[in-house]
Amino acid sequence: MSNEITLNEKNRNHLKADCENCFGLCCVALPYGKSADFPFDKDGGTPCRNLQTNYLCGIHNDLRTKGFRGCVAYDCFGAGQKVSQFTYKGNDWRENPTSRKEMFDVFPIMQQLHEMLWYLSETLTLEAAQPIYSEVQAILEETEDFTRQSSEFFLTINITEHRAKVNDLLLRTSELVRAKISNQQKQFIRGKDLIGANLRRKNLRGANLRGALLIAADLREADLRMADLIGADFRDADLSGANLTGSLFLTQAQVNAAKGDMKTKLPIALTIPAHWR
Numbered sequence: 001m002s003n004e005i006t007l008n009e010k011n012r013n014h015l016k017a018d019c020e021n022c023f024g025l026c027c028v029a030l031p032y033g034k035s036a037d038f039p040f041d042k043d044g045g046t047p048c049r050n051l052q053t054n055y056l057c058g059i060h061n062d063l064r065t066k067g068f069r070g071c072v073a074y075d076c077f078g079a080g081q082k083v084s085q086f087t088y089k090g091n092d093w094r095e096n097p098t099s100r101k102e103m104f105d106v107f108p109i110m111q112q113l114h115e116m117l118w119y120l121s122e123t124l125t126l127e128a129a130q131p132i133y134s135e136v137q138a139i140l141e142e143t144e145d146f147t148r149q150s151s152e153f154f155l156t157i158n159i160t161e162h163r164a165k166v167n168d169l170l171l172r173t174s175e176l177v178r179a180k181i182s183n184q185q186k187q188f189i190r191g192k193d194l195i196g197a198n199l200r201r202k203n204l205r206g207a208n209l210r211g212a213l214l215i216a217a218d219l220r221e222a223d224l225r226m227a228d229l230i231g232a233d234f235r236d237a238d239l240s241g242a243n244l245t246g247s248l249f250l251t252q253a254q255v256n257a258a259k260g261d262m263k264t265k266l267p268i269a270l271t272i273p274a275h276w277r
């Protein structure tokens, strides 16, 4: 099984951002509002003032200290390079102004599809989810097929409907993986306001933290193994020394938004952010 896990984790490498093969799409296509995560308003379709002509960020190493924490936390799941190099075959928006708006509309759809691929691929690494592997594999292949379609396709797809089908499988995966966790433990958190909560050293093993607001929560040395973390908001949560191995549906973006240290244990597919070192 461990070899299969390694293989499937390798299969998620194409779902990680490769900025050098992207036309800076997240820095152009998306709108940003002035907030604690971004210091000025930027309209969708307008290049960020920090984007260089080579499509890389001019302040990449200083994003957090300069007030661009949202950029550190953003993850396109590899959609940027897919749109740039596959859908538009390396023809960038500066040289092809006629496809510019369409490319910017395609990018957020591709991002959602790649995010779904991330979660579905993870499901195929989970032994407990074997009873639904064939269903997961089928929708994973359907989703991958969507990502390989022409640009016109993206503007017609019902992404909400497709996401609902994927979510149903992710929920079933979560139930299968956490089947042996007691109901009391599984439901411990759901529906609670956890902003700034003191959860230090808390046993949250197998807890349902789907979409939980954990902003600035103290999760130091907490046990989050097998916890369902899909969509949980970890901005400024302190994960120092916490154990998140075997947690479900955690993304690099969530980790990048949190605090932590070299003692934090992450799932194998994720890496310790630079600001934790």
Ligand code: SF4
Pocket: 026, 027, 048, 049, 050, 051, 052, 056, 057, 058, 059, 060, 068, 071
């Ligand atoms: S600050 Fe850098 S990473 Fe953030 S949007 Fe601007 S160019 Fe992109």
